[in-house]
Amino acid sequence: MNSIPLPSLRRLPRYLNILESFQIKGKHTVSATDIAEELDLKPIQIRKDMAFTGIVGKPKVGYDINELIKSIRSFIGWHENTSAILVGAGSLGTALMGYEGFLTRGLRIEAAFDTDTSKHGTLIYDTPVYPMRELSKVVQRKNVHLAVITVPVSAAQSVTDTLVESGIKGIWNFSPAEIQVPEQVVVKREDLSEGLAVLFVQMQEMKHSGK
Amino acid sequence: MNSIPLPSLRRLPRYLNILESFQIKGKHTVSATDIAEELDLKPIQIRKDMAFTGIVGKPKVGYDINELIKSIRSFIGWHENTSAILVGAGSLGTALMGYEGFLTRGLRIEAAFDTDTSKHGTLIYDTPVYPMRELSKVVQRKNVHLAVITVPVSAAQSVTDTLVESGIKGIWNFSPAEIQVPEQVVVKREDLSEGLAVLFVQMQEMKHSGK
Incomplete structure (x- = not known):
């Protein structure tokens, strides 16, 4: 299995957003050029990225939207x-549990854990909140392999x-x-301040360019 | 002014997190090698990135942590x-308003706007919520240049x-x-499903590698 390059992988959810909006508009086929125009990318890039998912468009017809989404x-x-x-069922954790977009993206949060005893036994958006000491038991019983961490820095490594x-x-x-894990565990960082830094610096550059 | 490359810019907030944790531990100086070890990067990369912010370490001493943070x-x-x-003061918008990390990163959300009349005139984490029709007035009165959008897809372009x-x-x-803006406006997308896609695919690759 050839690994898909990270930039290509990152673009797939954007393609999916666009394709779903085309689907809602009642379209059945789409060309790489149509997608490229929406996203300000080159059509050749779209074709290469799509090929990783195992699908190839038909000349002059393009892609079948339903098949491409699938x-x-x-x-x-x-x-x-x-x-x-x-x-960590704080404000960010709660928002993530309430985010309906995850369900259409294959993610089902089955259980939440928090140190706050007042939350134990309650439901947050239908998700039950357990004490931390039940974590191992629930993970094993439900056969879960994926965890979302929204705890303070001080608790991150022990969690x-x-x-x-x-x-x-x-x-x-x-x-x-920055959490440390064994080689066989995958970690994806999600740092909101990274996006904020990019936005701030690009706004400064735009200001100084005099546009 | 030379633009900082995007990957370097993205690393700056991570450096800041590490430096602040060193500061809390009472350290005063740090070498590029110390930072590199924490983040699994090369020291030369750290030195290059830091140079964009206008600071250079002293040989055998390293960087003054307070100066580097500043x-x-x-x-x-x-x-x-x-x-x-x-x-868009829904669940994600509310979580962002409650996220204390933004205040230490220079972002102050002064006002929120929503179509839900039951929210108008209320405070969410001390931030007042206004009707959409007051948007222009508030933006101009408070001289705000930055907006966070947490609205549904269908409303994004008109907002x-x-x-x-x-x-x-x-x-x-x-x-x-995918919102369209004039050339002089900067947009930073933040798509949580992008991170989720990367995590899912990397977990599959790890599983198939048999580690």
């Missing part, structure tokens, strides 16, 4: 539900260690901590 | 507060048009829509 979703693993747990011991194979880390 | 914050524009408004007409120069777009 192919991308299946490539990413969004064609079926993947169970996850969430650790990570518990997750890894419980059999978690992938961590989506929303805390700004 | 230099990075000032380069990004996080040394002073930047006012912003938020459009963007209103923001641009009101004088907004930078948009942090959390909706999955």
Whole structure:
């Protein structure tokens, strides 16, 4: 299996957004050029990226939109539900549990964990909140391999260690901590301040360019 | 002014996180090698990135941590507060308003706007919520140039048009829509499903590699 390059992989969800909006408008086929125009990319790039998902367009017809959507979703693993747990049911954790977009992207948050005893036994957007000490038991019983971390920096590494011991194979880390994991565990950092830094600096550059 | 490359710019907030944790531990100086080890990067990369912020380490001593933090914050524009408004006070918008990390990163959300009349006149984490029709007036009165968008796809472009007409120069777009703006307006997309796609595919690759 050839690994898809990271920039190509990052573009797949954008293609899916565009294709779904075409689908809603009642379109059945789309060309690489149509997609390229929407996203300000080159058509050759679109064709290369799509080829990784195993689909090739027909000359002069383009892609069948339904097939292309199916192919991308299946490539990413969004064609079926993947169970996850969430650790840290604060304001960001709560927002993620309430984010309906995840359900259409294959992510189902089955359980949340928090140190705040007043939250134990409650439901947040239908997701039950458990005490931290039940983490291993729930992870193993539900056979979950994916965890979302929304805890403070100070708790991030110890929570990570518990997750890894419980059999978690992938961590989506929303805390700004740099967590250490064994080689066989995948971590994806999500740092909102990264986007903010890019935005601030680009706004300054735009201002100084005098546009 | 030489533009900083995007990958270097993206690393600056990570450096800041690490430096602040060193500062909390009572350290005063740090070498590029120390930072590189924490982040699994090469020291030469750290030195190049830091040089963009206008700071150079001393041989055998390294960087003064306080100076380095100050230099990075000032380069990004996080040394002073930047006012912003938020459009779409749903679950994600609410979480962003409650996210304390933004305040230490120079972002102050001054006002929120929503179509839901039951929210008008209320405060969400001390931020007042206004009707959409007051957007232009508030933006101009408070002299705000930055907007955070957390609205549904269907509303994203019309909200963007209103923001641009009101004088907004930078948009942090959390909706999955591809918004169109004039050349002089900066847009930063923030698509959570992008990170999710990367995580899913890397977990599959790890599984198939048999590690």
